[in-house]
Amino acid sequence: MSSTNTVPNEPERKNPVEEPGAAIDTSKMSAGQRAALELTEAARDAASERGSFAGGLFMGQFGLDAVHPFPSQKPEDRDQGDAFLQRLERFLREQVDPDEIDRTGEIPPGTIRELAAMGAFGIKISPDYGGLGLSQTNYCRAAILLGSYCGNLTALISAHQSIGVPQPLILFGNEEQKRKFLPRMAKGEISAFALTESGVGSDPAKMQTRAEPTPDGSHFVLNGEKLWCTNGTKAGVIVVMARTPPKMVNGKPKDQITAFIVEMDTPGVEVAHRCRFMGLRALYNGVIRFTDVRVPRENILLAEGKGLRVALSTLNTGRLTLPAACVGLSKRCLEIVRKWAGERVQWGAPIGKHAAIADRIARMAASTFAMEAMTLYTASLVDRDKKSDIRLEAAMCKMWGSEVSWEIVNDTMQIRGGRGYETADSLKARGDQPAPVERLFRDSRINAIFEGSSEIMRLFIAREALEPHLKIAAPVLNSQLPLAQRMKAALKAAWFYARWYPKQFLPRLEIFQAMLAHGPKLDRQQVLLGRFVEIGTELFAIAATCSRAQALLASRDETRKRETLELVDYFCRSARLRIERNFAGLRHNADRQGYRVAQEVLAGKHNWLEEGTVGRVD
Ligand SMILES: Cc1cc2nc3c(=O)[nH]c(=O)nc-3n(C[C@H](O)[C@H](O)[C@H](O)COP(=O)(O)OP(=O)(O)OC[C@H]3O[C@@H](n4cnc5c(N)ncnc54)[C@H](O)[C@@H]3O)c2cc1C
Numbered sequence: 139m140s141s142t143n144t145v146p147n148e149p150e151r152k153n154p155v156e157e158p159g160a161a162i163d164t165s166k167m168s169a170g171q172r173a174a175l176e177l178t179e180a181a182r183d184a185a186s187e188r189g190s191f192a193g194g195l196f197m198g199q200f201g202l203d204a205v206h207p208f209p210s211q212k213p214e215d216r217d218q219g220d221a222f223l224q225r226l227e228r229f230l231r232e233q234v235d236p237d238e239i240d241r242t243g244e245i246p247p248g249t250i251r252e253l254a255a256m257g258a259f260g261i262k263i264s265p266d267y268g269g270l271g272l273s274q275t276n277y278c279r280a281a282i283l284l285g286s287y288c289g290n291l292t293a294l295i296s297a298h299q300s301i302g303v304p305q306p307l308i309l310f311g312n313e314e315q316k317r318k319f320l321p322r323m324a325k326g327e328i329s330a331f332a333l334t335e336s337g338v339g340s341d342p343a344k345m346q347t348r349a350e351p352t353p354d355g356s357h358f359v360l361n362g363e364k365l366w367c368t369n370g371t372k373a374g375v376i377v378v379m380a381r382t383p384p385k386m387v388n389g390k391p392k393d394q395i396t397a398f399i400v401e402m403d404t405p406g407v408e409v410a411h412r413c414r415f416m417g418l419r420a421l422y423n424g425v426i427r428f429t430d431v432r433v434p435r436e437n438i439l440l441a442e443g444k445g446l447r448v449a450l451s452t453l454n455t456g457r458l459t460l461p462a463a464c465v466g467l468s469k470r471c472l473e474i475v476r477k478w479a480g481e482r483v484q485w486g487a488p489i490g491k492h493a494a495i496a497d498r499i500a501r502m503a504a505s506t507f508a509m510e511a512m513t514l515y516t517a518s519l520v521d522r523d524k525k526s527d528i529r530l531e532a533a534m535c536k537m538w539g540s541e542v543s544w545e546i547v548n549d550t551m552q553i554r555g556g557r558g559y560e561t562a563d564s565l566k567a568r569g570d571q572p573a574p575v576e577r578l579f580r581d582s583r584i585n586a587i588f589e590g591s592s593e594i595m596r597l598f599i600a601r602e603a604l605e606p607h608l609k610i611a612a613p614v615l616n617s618q619l620p621l622a623q624r625m626k627a628a629l630k631a632a633w634f635y636a637r638w639y640p641k642q643f644l645p646r647l648e649i650f651q652a653m654l655a656h657g658p659k660l661d662r663q664q665v666l667l668g669r670f671v672e673i674g675t676e677l678f679a680i681a682a683t684c685s686r687a688q689a690l691l692a693s694r695d696e697t698r699k700r701e702t703l704e705l706v707d708y709f710c711r712s713a714r715l716r717i718e719r720n721f722a723g724l725r726h727n728a729d730r731q732g733y734r735v736a737q738e739v740l741a742g743k744h745n746w747l748e749e750g751t752v753g754r755v756d
Pocket of ligand 1: 339341367587591
């Protein structure tokens with residue numbers, strides 16, 4: 139990149155430890171890995187001083203006060219939500235046929251119009267801008283309802299207001315931008331979010347879409363192509379992440395990514411292809427091409443160079459919709475299974491009486507309760523304070539919710555047997571119960587991939603969770619720093635851990651010991667870190683579950699109380715077993731051997747395994 143098109147210098151950072159990413163030793167990384175890490179580190183919000191329940195867990199602190207008593211929804215907020223949810227439910231039940239939408243790959247225009255008329259495109263937008271102004275909790279309740287019924291409508295509504303224009307605009311837009319765009323969004327003009335490119339999936343450092351300022355600085359000229367933009371083929375306006383001229387930081391050019399609001403009718407914007415998928419067949423998802431598209435400077439969100447921060451912050455709250463939809467999906471599966479496993483008799487008994495099936499049903503029910511408790515808890519944090527640091531909790535909800543609901547839908551298919559695999563249309567045509575398990579299965583597989591894949595969520599959670607430890611201990615282990623600085627950091631770390639270590643209630647201080655064993659390479663131990671992430675997430679699930687159960691007991695009769703306690707007791711026992719397995723895996727595992735085998739496979743050393751097959755990819 140030439141230095142002629144750089145923007146004015148940022149003040150020099152005096153202390154390299156304060157440099158983004160300095161907590162992580164990047165000296166042994168490849169250039170590509172370092173670029174990706176430095177870019178995302180620079181866009182991270184600094185760790186919040188407010189602390190979070192999930193963050194505390196990784197420091198050995200159990201902040202019970204943060205989860206208990208369970209932050210139940212206020213009656214007036216619930217009433218406000220109920221009015222909208224009742225309309226939405228009636229409309230879905232009476233006028234929407236999700237199997238038809240799946241079959242045709244199109245959402246009828248009338249359905250979109252009706253949804254717009256009831257305010258479904260402006261659920262969280264303030265009434266000042268023409269929206270319903272409902273809380274995050276009510277928005278999640280709407281996602282639960284939609285997720286239980288139609289994946290395509292869930293994706294339409296969610297891509298529009300969880301990650302599309304309204305969410306980053308509410309977070310970062312100036313008043314002029316809000317007045318210009320939010321009323322249009324609230325009325326039903328569809329929006330989208332375009333980050334992904336062919337070379338940019340999980341790694342934004344490789345972004346090719348560029349925006350160059352015009353000589354008078356009034357506009358930026360956008361060129362490039364975005365992939366898999368949900369709603370992109372129907373949207374009126376979208377948020378586009380693009381590379382803008384680099385900025386000089388510490389004498390070096392630093393890559394810049396900027397978020398632009400782009401009107402789809404601007405000359406040069408083209409829907410190059412509508413993508414089709416295994417599930418979500420009516421997704422209006424496409425490849426969007428930009429050729430010399432002039433975007434006014436006033437359409438920049440937050441500021442030039444802050445695009446990745448806009449994207450990451452948008453996704454932090456935005457990704458809470460997905461676990462809410464997963465709760466809806468899981469509840470639906472539970473209903474299908476409850477009816478089927480009770481009435482289908484094989485080998486002399488209803489299949490639900492056979493222990494192997496009963497085991498799946500118990501897991502489904504308990505996990506659904508936990509998923510709902512985690513999601514509603516996290517939504518309540520947003521309602522309490524819009525600036526709440528929910529990064530860890532939302533990521534845990536997304537990772538855990540998408541993976542567990544996938545197990546739930548998979549269990550549902552198994553329990554429905556051949557009927558699970560048959561399409562609803564085919565079941566109906568031959569007079570059988572048309573439970574749409576095959577559609578739910580296809581539609582839900584994507585949940586663990588988009589809005590932060592499970593692997594990236596694990597890395598993200600590990601990064602955020604280790605932040606306090608990295609701040610204290612990583613400078614000691616970072617070979618890039620001067621010796622004197624490392625010695626000073628060592629004294630600070632020794633003082634901290636001498637007091638911290640004896641206070642821990644966990645019998646084995648595994649994170650601390652792993653840091654000593656792996657030093658600066660810990661961030662590269664993905665499988666090991668994944669186990670810490672699982673343990674933290676299960677502890678969060680247990681805490682949210684127990685707290686919500688306690689809150690529900692107050693309003694339940696004796697029978698319901700006993701049922702709730704039984705369900706929660708089963709969940710906690712199973713979660714505890716999973717935690718124990720993860721602790722055991724920290725000490726006894728085959729990670730190193732597995733990694734070696736994978737590298738050998740990639741190097742073609744086990745090609746003989748593929749012999750005797752058709753269609754080898756060479
Ligand atoms: C139906 C659909 C809708 C979408 N909607 C949108 C949208 O509206 N807007 C938008 O911008 N994007 C959208 N996307 C893109 C989506 O967010 C990406 O698919 C996702 O970010 C993953 O990127 P990728 O598919 O290129 O996978 P890659 O990044 O190529 O990753 C492939 C695999 O490697 C893993 N992986 C990658 N990096 C690492 C690492 N460092 N460590 C360990 N594992 C790693 C990933 O988890 C994944 O399993 C959509 C995609 C689909 C399929």
